[in-house]
Amino acid sequence: MKALCEKPRIENVTNHGIAEELLEKVMAVALEFFRLPPEEKEKLYSDEPSKKIRLSTSFNVRKETVHNWRDYLRLHCHPLEEFVPEWPSNPAQFKEIMSTYCREVRQLGLRLLGAISVSLGLEEDYIEKVLGEQEQHMAVNYYPRCPEPDLTYGLPKHTDPNALTILLPDPHVAGLQVLRDGDQWIVVNPRPNALVVNLGDQIQALSNGTYKSVWHRAVVNAVQERMSVASFMCPCNSAVISPARKLVADGDAPVYRSFTYDEYYKKFWSRNLDQEHCLELFKGQ
Numbered sequence: 283m284k285a286l287c288e289k290p291r292i293e294n295v296t297n298h299g300i301a302e303e304l305l306e307k308v309m310a311v312a313l314e315f316f317r318l319p320p321e322e323k324e325k326l327y328s329d330e331p332s333k334k335i336r337l338s339t340s341f342n343v344r345k346e347t348v349h350n351w352r353d354y355l356r357l358h359c360h361p362l363e364e365f366v367p368e369w370p371s372n373p374a375q376f377k378e379i380m381s382t383y384c385r386e387v388r389q390l391g392l393r394l395l396g397a398i399s400v401s402l403g404l405e406e407d408y409i410e411k412v413l414g415e416q417e418q419h420m421a422v423n424y425y426p427r428c429p430e431p432d433l434t435y436g437l438p439k440h441t442d443p444n445a446l447t448i449l450l451p452d453p454h455v456a457g458l459q460v461l462r463d464g465d466q467w468i469v470v471n472p473r474p475n476a477l478v479v480n481l482g483d484q485i486q487a488l489s490n491g492t493y494k495s496v497w498h499r500a501v502v503n504a505v506q507e508r509m510s511v512a513s514f515m516c517p518c519n520s521a522v523i524s525p526a527r528k529l530v531a532d533g534d535a536p537v538y539r540s541f542t543y544d545e546y547y548k549k550f551w552s553r554n555l556d557q558e559h560c561l562e563l564f565k566g567q
């Protein structure tokens with residue numbers, strides 16, 4: 283807890299409590315999925331962002347003019363009973379492994395949100411209450427080997443629009459970079475069994491800018507393919523996000539106006555990834 287109070291950002295969480303064996307299985311089954319023949323994967327292809335289960339490529343192919351070197355499987359994960367039946371049934375173990383992982387990640391995410399609330403001087407359940415019955419989405423990212431890695435990204439510079447992202451990065455191949463002090467890209471070195479926790483835009487808004495959502499990107503390389511599995515804790519669509527009163531000094535105006543997550547998410551997907559921070563559009567009264 284003390285460490286959380288002192289540091290503006292939480293990065294590597296190594297004592298996260300999720301079994302190493304499960305993390306290995308998640309990576310293995312995710313890779314197996316991307317190894318399926320194109321005809322098999324094609325059935326799931328869609329570039330419609332509102333679809334709850336879809337395989338896609340780049341980021342938002344309908345909006346962007348420059349594409350990225352990434353394929354991804356995006357799944358809604360909560361409540362599991364609602365979505366798992368529609369998840370891929372090939373590889374055969376996909377549903378079982380991924381749903382076990384989703385349950386564990388959710389518990390970890392809720393613990394972290396409690397710790398973040400306390401670190402801000404708020405009630406432990408403050409953020410959880412504001413976010414409501416949180417959705418949980420997963421992006422299984424696959425970055426193939428790229429013959430000209432200097433000409434593209436896996437994912438260009440962005441912040442995550444949700445509250446908190448728990449990322450399982452490839453334990454063997456580097457690719458994730460985070461921005462420090464606005465101009466310094468730091469390589470996040472692969473580390474077996476480590477999870478990376480990124481604060482998203484909603485924590486920045488709720489904390490009135492005390493915590494910053496982290497700018498990050500994924501680069502690709504010519505030698506090795508790379509995977510990552512991102513779990514996004516998202517406010518429910520009707521959640522009203524506004525800076526916690528306690529964090530706005532007397533006489534000051536809050537940095538951000540109130541908005542629903544639905545409004546924010548639609549704005550996020552209507553834009554290109556590497557534009558100005560989406561929260562900038564929600565500043566002021």
Ligand SMILES: O=C(O)CCC(=O)C(=O)O
Pocket residue numbers: 421423437442449451457458498499500509510512
């Ligand atoms: O692949 C990575 O390391 C980053 C993935 C990411 O930022 C995302 O899915 O939002």
Ligand SMILES: [Fe+2]
Pocket residue numbers: 440441442498
């Ligand atoms: Fe991200």
